[in-house]
Amino acid sequence: MRRAATIALVAAVRHRVELRRRRDHPQLGLAVFLGAAVGTLFVVGSLPIPYYEAFWPEPGAFHYGTLVADEPDRVLVRAREIAAIALVVIAGLAGLSATTSEDWDSPPVELLTAVPLPTAILGVLGDELLESSWFVVPVAVAGSLAFAAGTGQPVVLVGVLFGSLVIVATGLVIGTAIGIGTRAAIRGSPRLYRSRNAVGFVALFVTFVGLVASRTAGGALARTPLGWYGDLLLVTTAGVDATLAYGVVATVGSGVSLAAALAVVVVSARVLWFAEVDHDHDHSHEHERDDRSHTPTTETNGVDTESTASTATDSSVQSPLETTLGHVLSRPTMAVTRATWRRIRRSPNALVFVVLPFAIVGPATANVAIQWPQLVPVLVTLYAAAAVGLGTTLNPIGNERIALPAILTTPTGRRSVLRGHAVAALVPGVPTAVTVAIVAGSVTGYSVGQLAALVVVAVALTVGGVGVSLGIGSFLPNLKGPTAASLSPPELYAMVGYLFAMSLLSTPAFAGFAAIGSGNANPSELPTLPIYGPAFAVVVTVLLAGSVGFAGYRYAARTLDRYEAGGE
Amino acid sequence: MSDLAIETVGLTKRYGDETAVSDLSLEIDRGTVYGFLGPNGAGKTTTMRILTTLTRPTSGSATVAGHSIEDRDAVTPHIGYLPEDPPIYDELTGREQLEYVAGLRDLPSEEASERIDDMLERFDLLEDADKRIDAYSKGMRQKVGVIQAVLHEPTVAFLDEPTSGLDPRAARTMRNTIADLADQEMTIFLSTHILPVVDELADTIGVLHNGRLVAEGAPDTLKHRAETGEEGSLEDVFLAVTDETEYAETESEPTA
Numbered sequence: 137m138r139r140a141a142t143i144a145l146v147a148a149v150r151h152r153v154e155l156r157r158r159r160d161h162p163q164l165g166l167a168v169f170l171g172a173a174v175g176t177l178f179v180v181g182s183l184p185i186p187y188y189e190a191f192w193p194e195p196g197a198f199h200y201g202t203l204v205a206d207e208p209d210r211v212l213v214r215a216r217e218i219a220a221i222a223l224v225v226i227a228g229l230a231g232l233s234a235t236t237s238e239d240w241d242s243p244p245v246e247l248l249t250a251v252p253l254p255t256a257i258l259g260v261l262g263d264e265l266l267e268s269s270w271f272v273v274p275v276a277v278a279g280s281l282a283f284a285a286g287t288g289q290p291v292v293l294v295g296v297l298f299g300s301l302v303i304v305a306t307g308l309v310i311g312t313a314i315g316i317g318t319r320a321a322i323r324g325s326p327r328l329y330r331s332r333n334a335v336g337f338v339a340l341f342v343t344f345v346g347l348v349a350s351r352t353a354g355g356a357l358a359r360t361p362l363g364w365y366g367d368l369l370l371v372t373t374a375g376v377d378a379t380l381a382y383g384v385v386a387t388v389g390s391g392v393s394l395a396a397a398l399a400v401v402v403v404s405a406r407v408l409w410f411a412e413v414d415h416d417h418d419h420s421h422e423h424e425r426d427d428r429s430h431t432p433t434t435e436t437n438g439v440d441t442e443s444t445a446s447t448a449t450d451s452s453v454q455s456p457l458e459t460t461l462g463h464v465l466s467r468p469t470m471a472v473t474r475a476t477w478r479r480i481r482r483s484p485n486a487l488v489f490v491v492l493p494f495a496i497v498g499p500a501t502a503n504v505a506i507q508w509p510q511l512v513p514v515l516v517t518l519y520a521a522a523a524v525g526l527g528t529t530l531n532p533i534g535n536e537r538i539a540l541p542a543i544l545t546t547p548t549g550r551r552s553v554l555r556g557h558a559v560a561a562l563v564p565g566v567p568t569a570v571t572v573a574i575v576a577g578s579v580t581g582y583s584v585g586q587l588a589a590l591v592v593v594a595v596a597l598t599v600g601g602v603g604v605s606l607g608i609g610s611f612l613p614n615l616k617g618p619t620a621a622s623l624s625p626p627e628l629y630a631m632v633g634y635l636f637a638m639s640l641l642s643t644p645a646f647a648g649f650a651a652i653g654s655g656n657a658n659p660s661e662l663p664t665l666p667i668y669g670p671a672f673a674v675v676v677t678v679l680l681a682g683s684v685g686f687a688g689y690r691y692a693a694r695t696l697d698r699y700e701a702g703g704e
Numbered sequence: 705m706s707d708l709a710i711e712t713v714g715l716t717k718r719y720g721d722e723t724a725v726s727d728l729s730l731e732i733d734r735g736t737v738y739g740f741l742g743p744n745g746a747g748k749t750t751t752m753r754i755l756t757t758l759t760r761p762t763s764g765s766a767t768v769a770g771h772s773i774e775d776r777d778a779v780t781p782h783i784g785y786l787p788e789d790p791p792i793y794d795e796l797t798g799r800e801q802l803e804y805v806a807g808l809r810d811l812p813s814e815e816a817s818e819r820i821d822d823m824l825e826r827f828d829l830l831e832d833a834d835k836r837i838d839a840y841s842k843g844m845r846q847k848v849g850v851i852q853a854v855l856h857e858p859t860v861a862f863l864d865e866p867t868s869g870l871d872p873r874a875a876r877t878m879r880n881t882i883a884d885l886a887d888q889e890m891t892i893f894l895s896t897h898i899l900p901v902v903d904e905l906a907d908t909i910g911v912l913h914n915g916r917l918v919a920e921g922a923p924d925t926l927k928h929r930a931e932t933g934e935e936g937s938l939e940d941v942f943l944a945v946t947d948e949t950e951y952a953e954t955e956s957e958p959t960a
């Protein structure tokens with residue numbers, strides 16, 4: 137009993153610290169609210185309220201509630217699918233968050249010396265779960281209320297609410313256990329461990345694409361015991377033929393697997409917290425390789441070819457590049473650019489989020505490819521352009537946080553830092569986006585004029601996007617990192633906001649290139665204007681991305697000017 | 705141009721209803737070392753943050769190297785600052801960090817690398833200069849922070865507890881370095897809790913207590929203070945002027 141109280145205390149205090157951090161940066165709190173609000177809109181779906189119906193016509197929980205009376209079987213099938221998918225999605229997100237969270241990197245020393253280790257671990261876990269629940273619980277509760285309201289029977293709420301909370305808790309805890317367990321398992325291999333975020337993202341991406349792309353995935357999942365949680369949701373819904381036994385088994389199963397998951401978390405966290413890390417290890421190897429490049433073998437293992445190669449490229453290719461850049465850029469900007477590249481190379485985790493646009497909008501490509509094949513190059517170009525701004529530019533203040541006193545007391549420091557980060561992203565980013573545009577356009581059969589237009593759009597979106605990224609990143613900074621002085625990944629809501637902004641910025645490009653029409657697709661409603669459309673896209677995108685990007689940069693510069701380093 | 709490196713008039717900083725710095729007036733000559741003492745929470749760091757333009761005073765005014773602190777762009781070329789946490793990047797090596805700062809300040813490369821080597825050598829850091837900072841000890845990080853604060857030979861260097869975390873030898877190096885810098889006409893504004901450091905280095909000592917300047921003078925003058933009646937140590941003076949019970953008395957006569 138005392139143990140539980142201590143765990144609750146640890147979780148509550150850590151959570152309060154996080155809440156205070158959000159309060160100091162109200163925009164972070166607002167972002168959570170917006171995230172939960174959008175999630176709620178999706179789950180609740182359309183409501184028979186004037187205007188609202190037109191605003192949000194997608195059917196959701198309320199709609200299915202109204203169907204209970206007439207089509208109870210359809211509702212049951214759907215509930216099983218939704219429950220199964222929700223479990224997988226929540227567990228996937230919790231797993232990803234556990235593989236990336238800094239809380240599991242090193243032990244909170246103040247706890248270790250005060251309470252038993254399992255208590256400390258479960259306290260930290262409690263805090264992590266509370267943080268995730270800000271987002272999921274409101275959605276689950278609102279969905280339950282909407283469904284019950286749709287049926288018009290208050291007693292329905294008991295089952296849906298209980299069931300959805302069981303689903304949320306089970307998904308969060310088991311997902312966390314899987315994530316942290318995997319993380320502990322690969323702790324022994326520095327290379328695997330460093331790439332865990334990327335691997336996690338890819339795994340999640342494949343799962344999501346699988347769920348969305350295959351219409352049968354939901355049904356297949358629903359036939360597994362995961363579908364039984366759908367029965368649990370509907371046990372108190374009269375008229376639906378939910379199997380009570382399934383609901384009971386699901387609840388008991390959750391209890392058992394929660395206990396097992398907690399044990400996994402305790403064991404894994406112990407491994408992670410007490411893994412002795414030699415910070416200088418990788419680096420001394422880097423130097424050894426530089427010094428005696430003819431003996432690329434290292435004492436740990438011989439399979440080191442990949443990083444040897446990359447080190448070699450770094451020193452041979454980047455130096456001329458840096459020299460050339462040095463002629464164009466001011467020395468302070470160049471200093472920041474060079475330092476940023478070095479930091480990224482040694483903290484690659486901060487950059488892994490550049491794959492995010494592919495993970496989020498990837499599934500949309502499939503739809504677009506079928507309906508409007510002529511737009512695929514634009515979409516792919518947008519992915520590439522958006523990825524460029526997801527690196528260090530999306531957290532300029534957070535990445536500099538401990539260095540801010542030095543930067544702000546350096547004459548051109550503020551401008552140089554923003555420009556340096558922008559250049560560090562654009563130098564590899566613009567050629568990449570242009571290449572992607574040319575390849576995708578050629579494959580789709582764009583004419584030379586259309587290709588040229590797409591290239592201009594790619595450059596405008598990439599450059600403008602980096603400006604937007606700096607702006608949003610200074611509005612929603614992430615001031616926590618693995619250590620006080622290391623790079624930190626962007627704030628989650630900054631990433632979401634940025635991707636949203638990028639999709640808005642690309643609207644004219646889509647509209648313009650849609651006008652190309654397409655011989656092999658359904659006849660487009662728009663007139664066929666093979667070059668005027670892309671020309672329109674070019675002009676509007678350049679103007680829009682240019683001005684919004686410039687505004688973003690200006691906003692970042694002003695935020696940095698006003699920033700009271702260390703004064704929060 | 706004024707002869708004063710730092711001049712403040714009635715400098716006050718409030719956070720809500722808490723006063724961190726209260727009506728602080730200082731006049732610090734160029735090329736001198738000013739030792740800033742005071743109990744924890746006295747307002748030393750806050751004063752430095754105001755003077756380095758990182759935060760604005762609630763009221764009062766100040767000039768640093770002849771420029772108003774309202775004008776950040778005018779002040780920053782003339783100052784160097786070592787905050788409580790050294791502003792360095794874990795991912796860089798010590799040398800890369802210093803080269804970065806030299807680039808950021810647009811110092812001539814040759815001169816800068818000479819000076820970097822010289823300082824690294826002086827602080828016994830040459831051997832570890834190509835190790836990453838995340839593998840540095842606290843004292844090694846502190847050394848990098850100090851070097852980068854004075855690398856560009858600023859007119860005024862603000863050093864917030866520069867000897868914190870340094871071993872005895874490194875602390876001695878730090879004291880010698882500060883003395884050398886002062887010889888080269890650099891003004892050093894230094895906060896510390898280690899009284900022998902200021903006793904040895906400072907031309908003037910100011911003691912801050914609850915945001916107010918409760919004593920100021922050359923180390924020897926302070927040690928002859930009337931309160932103790934006799935020759936005391938700097939520690940005696942510090943304890944006397946920051947004693948809560950005598951606070952009311954000292955307040956009425958700030959620089960007795």
Ligand SMILES: Nc1ncnc2c1ncn2[C@@H]1O[C@H](COP(=O)(O)OP(=O)(O)OP(=O)(O)O)[C@@H](O)[C@H]1O
Nearest residue numbers: 703704719724742743744745746747748749750751
């Ligand atoms: N950002 C802030 N918000 C609110 N109060 C602050 C802030 N910064 C400082 N203070 C308060 O101002 C007072 C002076 O703090 P300061 O950091 O200047 O003390 P200090 O003399 O440097 O102490 P130490 O010797 O412990 O470093 C303290 O009471 C502190 O609580």
Ligand SMILES: [Mg+2]
Nearest residue numbers: 748749750788
């Ligand atoms: Mg202080």
